[in-house]
Amino acid sequence: MSDHLDRIKAAVIGGRHGEIKALVQQALEAGADPSTLINDALIAAMDVVGTDFGAGRIFVPEMLVSAVTMKAGLDVVKPRLAAGESRSRGTVVMATVKGDLHDIGKNLVSMMLEGAGFKVMDLGVDLSVEKLVDQVRTIQPDILGLSALLTTTMPEMQKVIGELQRQGLRDRVKVLVGGAPVDPGFAEKIGADGYGANAAEAVALARRIVDAKG
Amino acid sequence: MLIVGELINASRPSVRDLIERRDAAAVAALARDQREHGADYIDVNAGVFVGQEPDLLKWLVATVQEALAAPCCIDSPDPMAIAAALGVHRGTALINSISLEKERWEALLPLVAESRSKVVALCMSDAGMPETADQRLAIADQLVNGLVQKGVAIGDIYVDPLVQPVATNNTFGVEFLQAIERITRSFPGVHTMCGLSNISFGLPERRFLNQTFMVMAVARGLDGAIVNPLDKRMMACITTAETLMGRDPFCMNYLKAFRAGKLAAP
Numbered sequence: 001m002s003d004h005l006d007r008i009k010a011a012v013i014g015g016r017h018g019e020i021k022a023l024v025q026q027a028l029e030a031g032a033d034p035s036t037l038i039n040d041a042l043i044a045a046m047d048v049v050g051t052d053f054g055a056g057r058i059f060v061p062e063m064l065v066s067a068v069t070m071k072a073g074l075d076v077v078k079p080r081l082a083a084g085e086s087r088s089r090g091t092v093v094m095a096t097v098k099g100d101l102h103d104i105g106k107n108l109v110s111m112m113l114e115g116a117g118f119k120v121m122d123l124g125v126d127l128s129v130e131k132l133v134d135q136v137r138t139i140q141p142d143i144l145g146l147s148a149l150l151t152t153t154m155p156e157m158q159k160v161i162g163e164l165q166r167q168g169l170r171d172r173v174k175v176l177v178g179g180a181p182v183d184p185g186f187a188e189k190i191g192a193d194g195y196g197a198n199a200a201e202a203v204a205l206a207r208r209i210v211d212a213k214g
Numbered sequence: 215m216l217i218v219g220e221l222i223n224a225s226r227p228s229v230r231d232l233i234e235r236r237d238a239a240a241v242a243a244l245a246r247d248q249r250e251h252g253a254d255y256i257d258v259n260a261g262v263f264v265g266q267e268p269d270l271l272k273w274l275v276a277t278v279q280e281a282l283a284a285p286c287c288i289d290s291p292d293p294m295a296i297a298a299a300l301g302v303h304r305g306t307a308l309i310n311s312i313s314l315e316k317e318r319w320e321a322l323l324p325l326v327a328e329s330r331s332k333v334v335a336l337c338m339s340d341a342g343m344p345e346t347a348d349q350r351l352a353i354a355d356q357l358v359n360g361l362v363q364k365g366v367a368i369g370d371i372y373v374d375p376l377v378q379p380v381a382t383n384n385t386f387g388v389e390f391l392q393a394i395e396r397i398t399r400s401f402p403g404v405h406t407m408c409g410l411s412n413i414s415f416g417l418p419e420r421r422f423l424n425q426t427f428m429v430m431a432v433a434r435g436l437d438g439a440i441v442n443p444l445d446k447r448m449m450a451c452i453t454t455a456e457t458l459m460g461r462d463p464f465c466m467n468y469l470k471a472f473r474a475g476k477l478a479a480p
Binding site for chain 1: 225261262264267291292315317338340342343378379381382415416417418
């Protein structure tokens with residue numbers, strides 16, 4: 001069985017999206033446990049991809065094609081999971097703040113978080129403080145990920161954190177920030193719970209947060 | 215080709231330090247160096263200083279223009295900062311940039327029209343970042359017509375079709391290039407301009423992508439660029455591409471660059 005899992009893992013790491021569905025199908029037919037397949041092959045592969053990306057050994061397109069491959073594999077396994085078995089690692093709400101339409105970085109982070117087993121709700125771009133706080137109240141995510149690519153929209157992040165505080169929601173959600181002009185100093189200044197310089201760092205951070213929660 | 219020297223940008227840590235220390239001599243040296251290497255405009259950007267941007271942008275313009283007689287490219291999305299910088303600028307400034315995003319458009323349009331500046335018109339609207347040539351054309355159409363209706367001369371408009379990284383979508387390069395050509399053809403007299411290093415985001419050895427993309431863009435009609443003029447290879451690529459496109463009568467610019475040692479293998 002570990003043969004099947006190894007092949008799936010290698011296909012995701014290599015981004016061989018044309019092969020993945022058949023490989024997953026074969027593993028399931030051979031009796032692989034669906035949730036083991038997800039954790040020990042698909043997610044384990046994306047862990048390697050994230051580490052390689054963080055270390056500069058692979059590049060954005062390679063990360064993307066691995067994520068696409070992982071998702072295609074996941075689509076085959078998901079219907080086979082028993083009810084209640086599909087529990088994700090945690091829920092993340094992602095958004096680019098008000099006045100800012102940049103989405104490439106946010107999309108990469110969303111994709112890698114999904115690859116790491118998180119349930120990701122991507123709200124898109126240009127999200128007002130009110131809307132974001134409303135969504136946090138409704139969705140009750142473990143993590144809120146905020147992106148800003150402009151120095152003029154960075155202050156929106158602080159406003160979101162302030163409003164969460166005012167509405168008594170701040171201790172229910174961890175706020176992670178990122179984007180080209182954002183740095184750890186700014187994250188600390190505005191009272192965010194963390195900063196990721198790239199998609200790999202964001203995933204590592206998100207993991208530490210949910211692991212600490214237990 | 216209008217060259218805008220991009221180095222005085224506070225998002226570069228070394229420049230941020232210079233600005234924080236108000237090191238006028240170092241800022242002046244950076245401006246002079248770019249000018250000597252072919253910059254027509256000196257870009258000034260103080261965007262990382264949230265809250266102090268208007269004052270610092272004003273200081274940058276004054277400092278650059280005290281050192282040399284070059285116009286500045288005033289680089290900010292914030293109308294207040296642009297207004298402050300325009301207040302001390304001498305000559306014809308280049309405003310970088312207006313876009314179709316409603317707030318930015320409404321706040322900047324009167325400033326652009328009244329100051330008789332040149333302006334970079336960025337293809338971005340409230341609907342988001344354009345991905346296809348068609349989307350860029352539609353935004354450019356509204357930008358160009360809106361500016362001309364306010365009395366801005368078509369030759370003072372530099373449309374920036376907005377470069378997106380080819381690493382995230384393999385059509386992003388070709389859609390941009392088509393947009394350059396179609397904008398140049400659809401609005402006779404208008405210019406195009408871009409900072410194109412975004413094309414190579416997420417990929418290694420970015421200079422190859424940047425240089426090659428520049429040559430391809432010049433071939434489609436690009437006639438303005440925000441670049442590092444001290445990048446010898448990039449500048450040689452631009453000069454050579456323009457010569458090959460028939461925009462260099464008797465190859466004079468090419469030969470001038472040769473004699474100045476600008477084409478020697480860097």
